[in-house]
Amino acid sequence: MAKILLVEDEVSIRGFLKINLMRNDFEVIEAGTGEDGIKMALQDKPDVAVLDVMLPGIDGFQVCNELRAKYPDLGIIMLTAKGQDMDKIMGLEYGADDYIVKPFNPLEVVLRIKAILRRIENKNEDNRDKLINGPFIIDLYSQKITKNGQEIDLTPKEYLIMKTFIENPNKAFSRDELLNSVWGYNYFGDPKIIDVNIRRLRSKIEDDASSPSYIQTVWGIGYRWKE
Template identity: 35%
Template sequence: MMDNASLLVVEDEPKIARLMADYLTTHGFEVTTLDHGDHVMPWLAKQAPSLILLDLMLPGKDGLTLCREIRQQWPHIAIIMVTAKVEEVDRLLGLELGADDYICKPFSPREVVARVKAVLRRSQAAAEPAPPAAGNAPVTLDEDGWQALANGQDLGLTAVEFQLLRVMMQAPGRIFSREQLMDHMYRDNRIVSERTVDSHIKKLRKKIHEALPELEIIRSVYGVGYKYQPEG
């Protein structure tokens, strides 16, 4: 299913870009490389890659700015951030940016391929249709557009927030622990703090509350986790 997937490598160091492109190509991926941040958004307006390997430090627009802009316009495109700054890792895990994963330099080409395949598997799993919502459900999901709608209003969720809501909506009333939610969100067994889930939940609840101030449909169960409860 991942064969011939289209990838975009955004890297301004020619040797690294060539290394990643050559190795990914030998594993069946179609790879395009760009070396300047200002070229990314115009290219994406005409192309639709499955995944982007996005370097943090670029001439022109930097990787963080690009990640935000890509998430706003094309939330379905998977993003792996690439950085030589280990201290940036916590920021790259996606609390605000919505990046799907990160790779630290120096890296092995084999690691790059493994991360790409893992992220693509998660993206494909997230794209599987969710069970149909009840006709009077306060929130509905538009799977094709990666949108959550409250009374027809787009909640403006990030890709990670959308996946989190989707998981809980598949089992209304079920209590999900933070660990279970992380397993659904990060299927490559990445080590992520439970505070990451809390941060996503907080932002998700805020967006829902702004659209539906009279309802509390994502509820905390003290000491256990969270559940989607559309009814009172």
């Protein structure tokens, strides 16, 4: 059951919306001020927030800005007054996903919420086959790695080393652990092959290979990925 945060200071509008949302099987948490809305979001972690622009205390834009900073994947809908086009523009600039003009049909609010939830679900589906760490994205399906959207040309072993690192950020790996993970337990070659591959990887992924930011040397042990 999706959880909806409803922040509206007019009790009649808030109650009417709450009833209609609950009829559509949404769990509703509500607040009458921007400050309380932020507290409720931190406490209950909703899936979608519906924010009135004109709130006592901090306004809906400030609430939107704070929630977007804390929860990048939160769906946010702004309720704006009729004819206030600047409210729509400001809401979108502050990170809102959508806006609805008052007066509105509660069915429209329900449909907009469902549309945002579908987008969130589709985004989550897309990310299930990906590992994301800072500017790096590993596409597990295609076995490609990008940095800031640019594909990095890696050998199969370099790819597996990167995958091992990003799946285990901040873990110090010994050379033997990396050998077993990437080359397998039956590998009996020179363990220095790890150092060779690390040097190649650094030349491909680091901004400055001589002063690596991501693949760090752990003296006496091996290497680790700094998250």
